[in-house]
Amino acid sequence: MRILVLGGTAWLGRAIATAHLAAGHDVTCVARGSDVPHGAALVRVDRDEGATALAREAALEGSWDEVVDVTSVPSHATAAATVLAPRARHWTLVSTISVYRDADRPGADESARILEPSEDPHDYGRAKVRIEEIVRAALGDRLLVVRPGLIVGPGDPTDRYGSWAARAALAGDAPLLVPARDVAAQVIDVRDLAAAIVELGARGVVGVRDAVGPVSTLRSLVDEIRAAAGHAGAVVEATDAELERLDVQPWGGPRSLALWLPPAAAGLGARSNAALLADGVRLRSTAETARDVVVDERARGLDRARASGLTRADEVAVLAALAHDAVDG
Template identity: 50%
Template sequence: MRILVLGGTVFLSRAVAAAALQAGHDVTCFARGTHGPPPPGARFVQGDRDGEDAYSDLREKWDAVVDVTSEPRHASEAATALGSDAGHWTFVSSCSVYADQGTPGQDESAAILSAYDGEGPAPREKYGEAKVACEQVYASALGGRALIIRPGLICGAGDGSDRFGYWPARLARGGTVIAPDIRNAATQTIDVRDLAAWIVRSAEAGLTGRFNALGPSVSFGDLLTRVAEITGFTGEFRWCAPSWLARQGVSYWAGPDSLPHWLPEGFEGFATRSAAAALRNGLILRSVDDTIREVLDDELDRGLDRERKSGLTPGTEQRLVGQTPVS
């Protein structure tokens, strides 16, 4: 197949390009190239989706196109320029499109947010609405040729968000670890390799429709137990009451001085969505241990003490440990 990846140089889109190459396909990546090259073996077309006539070098017949954008204008322009020449189109959306994040076990039939209708890139707090708008663009323009995938949290080598990698890296450093006492809360993290491989197989099969793509359901306590065993952690967990952490200014989920996987009240359904439809249609999930090992190796390569986009800084953690916030 001739596959065009809009992106192909960063995390998920790069993993898709790599999976497609491994499967023997002819892969073209279209990106600015500011974050590095595409995988070896891919054809690289340098360009900027914000530029004039951005897709002029891509007006060819494509068996499949893959896009991960969260900008509705980019989706609209790509659909207009390339949609008629694409046999199959995959858009990677997000479970953030759902209006109800509090009800466990929901599937793809759950209500979604209203589409973002603002000008230009959507602000961060409108990420879900922006993905809805992109979904609508592709569903309208591609019709029966569109596959819309809604992942939850994605992790793996090259993840720039640190939303999963924080924990293997932190436990590998040892010492006393501040953790939210949400040991029974569910987590669902999909390995980027599994998601990318399924995207390629779905394009090969011509799969269309809407699918949640989620990793194995594991409690937070069990996840940290597995991370501790794999990293050889011999330190101490300081399990802290969520209410106490919130009062200390610790952030949920992601960002500076956050604790990944910790979500506020009202998000009990975020990591408990159903991926049954995707699993029936070829999604294959590796073990959590396999994912942890891959992420740990990547963290060791990148440096355990590097600056992170998510997680507690050593200074903040030391301050919290000193205040003995035991639940």
């Protein structure tokens, strides 16, 4: 198969290109960067330049069995659809579960209401809705929209899952901070997501699929991570009020207990993946992902600067403040 990956140099895009290569396909990546997987052809394009930049590349001429786009910029989607849609047998658009309007409804599936669209790429969920509109208008019944939930695995640049692995490994026999309010949580390994995109694309599957893992809880995922990291210390619970007072944030970003969803977003950790599984997609166990992520985090440096999560030093300070409050109380 002749495959065009719009991206291919980072995280999911690179994983998709790698999986297509492993399947024996002829892969071309279109990107500004240069770090494409070995064996893939690279066409250097700044997609901010629009359709003209894509149209002038002779390497992009001819027909494509599969086009995969991961963009979150509506103007990029418009340019790609204009130039490439007429020559694509099948197109896979990687969207997001952030397109859904009601984030507080566990068990929802692909039929749930979505947000109003926006051309603003900084309004992530609404921009993805607009991209879906653009590509659907150009591709019609040749389009598969994949809406992933939280993507995890080795190499994750967001650190939302990996920060837990690093803290558990650093803690050793010392305490580990967790929220007292447990929440539903589901993750999908980047390798499984990439493999699913390759398989569904090769079979010409169309429609919409929520690409999410099995519903679990944050505490269960953390316990798997602790086991993989060999954490033997105590688990210290903190209430919402205590965490707020000590400036510990939910979900992601600096100084956060990553993956911990606020009540208003409870449904984002408990969506249905029935349609995906009905397609025969296989998902590895979250325990296997935990083991691989711990290995990866050790290799990349447990105490490195991160995009998300408490540092171990901040965690120790929070634990000390909680202990002091308990004595005073």
